[in-house]
Amino acid sequence: MERSTRQRAAIRAVLDASDSPLLPQEILERAQAQVTALGMATVYRNLKLLAEEGAIQAVTLPGEAPRYESAARAHHHHFQCQTCGRVFDVHACPGNFDTLAPPGFQVARHELTLYGTCAECARPRTAEQSGASQEAAPPRQ
Amino acid sequence: MERSTRQRAAIRAVLDASDSPLLPQEILERAQAQVTALGMATVYRNLKLLAEEGAIQAVTLPGEAPRYESAARAHHHHFQCQTCGRVFDVHACPGNFDTLAPPGFQVARHELTLYGTCAECARPRTAEQSGASQEAAPPRQ
C-alpha cells in the first residue's frame, strides 16, 4: 500500500499552497525547503503517482513543459499572456460542451486555454503607477 | 529570403493531405515517400519555420508529443478518446470566450480539447458489423 513519506507530503503541500500550476523544477526547489535531500526523480515519481490517483492534474501549454496543480482546486481553465508568458487561472467556464462532439461521442471532460494579453501587459503606460513589478514568471517569448 | 525546396514542399503536402494532426515522426515517414533522404532535423526545422509564418499549427495534448496540422483548415478543436488515444477534429465551436477572462484581459484566441469516448469505443459490440478496423493510430494508454 501507499506510504506517507515526508517527500510526498512536501510535494503535496507545495502544490496545495500554490495558486498557479508549477513546473517540476519549481516543485523541487520549493519542496527542498522541507526536505533538503529531495531529488528530481522522487518529484517525478510522486507527480505521476499523485496524478494517477487524481490528487493532482497536469497542465500542458504548447511549447512549454507540463505544469502541475492540485486537483482540489475548483474546476477552472487557464489564460496565458502572449506577451509576458505568465499563466493565470480562469475560474469562469462556459460549461456544457457535450453537444459539440460528433454523434456517438461521449464527452467526459474538457480543457480550455485562452491566449491573449493580460491586464498588466495591456496597459504598459499605467504599469508604473499601478505598482506592477513583474514579480511572477519572467517573459519567455 | 525563403527558398522553396522539395523537402519543405513534401512536409507541407503531408500536412495538407492529413485530416488529423500528425506527430513529427509520422510527418517524417510520410514525407520520405517523396524525399527519401529527408532527415528528422529538417522536419523539425521546417515545422518551426512553418509554424512561425503561420502556415501550420501545433496541437499539444497532455502527456503526448506535439502534433502539427495545416493552418489552412478551418478553426476547429480536438477530441481525444480516453480509450483508444486517437485524436479527432471537432468542427463545432462554442465561439465567444472573450468575457471569460478577468477584467482587463484581452482574449485573442482559444484552444478547446474534449476528452471522452469516441463512437467506436463507446459501442464495442457493434464494432465488427460497423467495419471498424482500428486503422488509425493504435491504442496508447
Add this chain to the structure above:
DNA sequence: ATAGATGCAAAGAGTTTGCATAGGT
C-alpha cells in the same frame, strides 16, 4: 556566386528507470 537549406551526428533538455539503501508499517 551567394546565402539559405539540408543531412548527419553530437549536444541539450526533460523525464524515466535500475539499483542499493533508507525508512514507513
Add this chain to the structure above:
DNA sequence: ACCTATGCAAACTCTTTGCATCTAT
C-alpha cells in the same frame, strides 16, 4: 522484518544545434 520509497546516476526520448555540403535563386 518486509517491502515501498528514495537518491543517485545512467539511460531514454524528443528536440535543437554545429558544420560541411548542397542547391535554389
